[in-house]
Amino acid sequence: MFSQRDAIARLLRDDDPETVRMVKEQLALGGEDYIPDLRDLVERNDERVSRHARDVMAEIAGHGADDEFLLLCHFFSRESDFENACWMLSQALGAKFEIELLEHKVNLWGRQFLVRTSGIVSNRQRVLELANFMAGELCFRGNTDDYYCERNSLLPSVIETRMGIPLTLTLLYIMVARRAGLKVDGINLPGHFIARHGGVLFDPFHKGRILTGADCEEILARQKLKLRASYLEAASPRQILLRLLANLLYVYDLRGEQEKHRHVKAWVKALSPAT
Numbered sequence: 001m002f003s004q005r006d007a008i009a010r011l012l013r014d015d016d017p018e019t020v021r022m023v024k025e026q027l028a029l030g031g032e033d034y035i036p037d038l039r040d041l042v043e044r045n046d047e048r049v050s051r052h053a054r055d056v057m058a059e060i061a062g063h064g065a066d067d068e069f070l071l072l073c074h075f076f077s078r079e080s081d082f083e084n085a086c087w088m089l090s091q092a093l094g095a096k097f098e099i100e101l102l103e104h105k106v107n108l109w110g111r112q113f114l115v116r117t118s119g120i121v122s123n124r125q126r127v128l129e130l131a132n133f134m135a136g137e138l139c140f141r142g143n144t145d146d147y148y149c150e151r152n153s154l155l156p157s158v159i160e161t162r163m164g165i166p167l168t169l170t171l172l173y174i175m176v177a178r179r180a181g182l183k184v185d186g187i188n189l190p191g192h193f194i195a196r197h198g199g200v201l202f203d204p205f206h207k208g209r210i211l212t213g214a215d216c217e218e219i220l221a222r223q224k225l226k227l228r229a230s231y232l233e234a235a236s237p238r239q240i241l242l243r244l245l246a247n248l249l250y251v252y253d254l255r256g257e258q259e260k261h262r263h264v265k266a267w268v269k270a271l272s273p274a275t
Contacts, residue, residue, distance in 0.1 A: 001244060034056070038057050066263060069267060249261060
């Protein structure tokens, strides 16, 4: 018997883009009721049908993601997990991706880096090895050509393009190092987010180059600030999330994206009472 799933698959294979769009739209509106059918379609040996089914599943997963992220912001604390918050933020802003695949990729990088650091006892050498792995081998770098772009602040996009801003690149360095058993802190330096392992400061935006105190003073001098000990303290997960949202607020304001600006402003407000 010709099943509903077969009928959906036939429509998703249609050569008319408008037909495919309408079918996907109706499936997304059906929400959770269509998840079993979509899972079956994803597993079929038909790349076109599988791709369209994945798109719909991602859109269904995004429904309500805004409210879920707002709730997370209300209860986010110094001990909360910034990594999970970054995945949720991307979903709340409509990014389509599969968390499990991305986490698998980061886990793999962590294992690879662990092998490279076996036997290294110097913090400086570990930082050099981390920079060589992330910037040299994986080609992560600062996006200097299109700095004020939404993608630079969304972790899935940074993983895909290998480009980001100081904060998101530092977060990826932290995530990979964490999986290799190394502690890397994010440093909320005004004007330029950086990283630290042990007593070694370094800059993931500029291919992980090691920073001296004079380098930090130079960064601060651009904003007419002098170096304070507090500027070099490890940033808490909540401080990280607030800075990430502040970056997005600036981007959306600059580009006139009022709807997204409104959402992000509400999230900042939810986080702020706990500061």
